[in-house]
Amino acid sequence: MILATGATGNVGRHVVTLLLEAGEKVRAISRDPATAGLPDGVAVLEGDLRRPETLPAALSGVDRAYLFPVHDALGDFLTGAREVGVGRIVLLSSMAVNFGVGNEIARWHAESERAVLDSGLPWTFLRPGAFMVNDLGWAHSIRADGVVRAAYGDSASAPIDERDIAEVAVRALLDDGHEGQAYTLTGPASHTQVERVRILGGVLGRELRFEELSREAARREMERFMPPEISEVLVELLASTVGTTAEIEPAVERILGRAGRSYAEWAGRWAGEFR
Ligand SMILES: NC(=O)c1ccc[n+]([C@@H]2O[C@H](COP(=O)([O-])OP(=O)(O)OC[C@H]3O[C@@H](n4cnc5c(N)ncnc54)[C@H](OP(=O)(O)O)[C@@H]3O)[C@@H](O)[C@H]2O)c1
Structure with missing residues (x-):
């Protein structure tokens, strides 16, 4: 079972759809499942990374996860993920971290990456530039x-198409060889x-x-x-x-086998x- 957090977001919505198309079992969380508008075939649970009591049900039986970087709120999720044996975390981060933590956006994303690194879980970081x-x-x-x-x-x-970010996320969730990689993604x-x-x-x-x-x-x-x-x-x-x-980064083309x-x-x- 693959869990998508941020599943109602610009990128997450495509992650969910692409995983379903690939025949995967997908669960999504949203703070408001009633308005999530996700496709049939995905189990949508109420989940909020800032409300740890919602996380055990979300994480039960999960082996891989697409993780949306809710700032300063990944700790409980990652602890729960370790407890249930999640074997792969694909974190949406930002190209901003490539340039040091000179501003708020870079600092938030660097802290999210740090939380994932500290969890000890196998990770892939997606660092897109402007969407x-x-x-x-x-x-x-x-x-x-x-x-x-x-x-x-x-x-x-x-700028990068949000669907291309999602396609890279899906490759990192489904294929081997992406563990420990931080991919800078551009259009x-x-x-x-x-x-x-x-x-x-x-x-x-x-x-x-x-x-x-x-x-x-x-x-x-x-x-x-x-x-x-x-x-x-x-x-x-x-x-x-x-x-x-x-600068045009090569990762999208290398991973997807086509230009962005x-x-x-x-x-x-x-x-x-x-x-
Ligand atoms: N826009 C850019 O140019 C750009 C460039 C690089 C990086 N980024 C980064 O990409 C991210 C935005 O991605 P996006 O556009 O795909 O997302 P988005 O459309 O902004 O959607 C936000 C998502 O986060 C979820 N969310 C918010 N708070 C949550 C919480 N407490 N617990 C669980 N889920 C929560 C929302 O789910 P529900 O509302 O359903 O709960 C929603 O699915 C940001 O971190 C941004 O810094 C953006």
């Missing part, structure tokens, strides 16, 4: 008036924000405009959804990548959200 799915945050203003408003339009990244191409808006416009068949916000205005906008220490990290990341070309999905392919899948 393509973040750009769904542009959907409202694109639908409303064909505009994306953000800071540092010329900042570059190599197949470096794009600036302005270029992503252009690609989106091409897919939608509609002229879109990028409107550059000041750093302060962008932070104010972000802080409607996130704490200031995180908006500062994200805005600084954009500032620091202006005029650069993002392109931004245009991702946009095509999500086109309905932008129309």
Whole structure:
């Protein structure tokens, strides 16, 4: 039995579906199973990494797990996993840890990796860079008036399709040879924000405009959804990548035997959200 935590998330949802397609027995936890909306065939239990009393039922009979990094809350899960003999943990982490713990996001993920290392359980770490799915945050203003408003339009990244992260997670759960590996995961191409808006416009068949916000205005906008220490990290990341070309990491292609999905392919899948 494979347990998926974070199963209702952008990545976890695909992990669950792909495991079912591979014929695996899958259990998922959610803090609210009634709204989880997971496919038939997966057993969904109420589970909360911050509520240890929910974990024994979730972990019973489990031999492998996809672990979502709920910050500062992995200890009870990992203790329980050791007790039932879980033999493989695939942790969703972040590329941020590759650059030291100079900011909050990197520190949180480094602490999650440390917790898994300290548990002594066999592990694989997935360290993706920016997710393509973040750009769904542009959907409202694109639908409303064909505009994306953000800071540092010329900042570059190599965003990754959330499905590709999930496919790598599934390979690490099902195949041998991934134990003790930390995989940095990127998409197949470096794009600036302005270029992503252009690609989106091409897919939608509609002229879109990028409107550059000041750093302060962008932070104010972000802080409607996130704490200031995180908006500062994200805005600084954009500032620091202006005029650069993002590195493309080889792990997705090596593990999946094909290039990562392109931004245009991702946009095509999500086109309905932008129309
Ligand atoms: N977005 C990016 O560009 C990026 C880049 C690198 C790394 N990351 C990392 O990737 C992660 C986000 O992944 P995602 O987008 O797949 O997730 P997501 O869509 O943000 O979903 C969050 C998931 O976490 C689960 N969850 C939250 N609190 C929980 C708790 N206390 N106990 C159990 N489950 C809990 C939620 O489950 P329920 O609500 O069903 O309980 C949900 O499935 C973050 O750690 C982020 O730092 C993101």
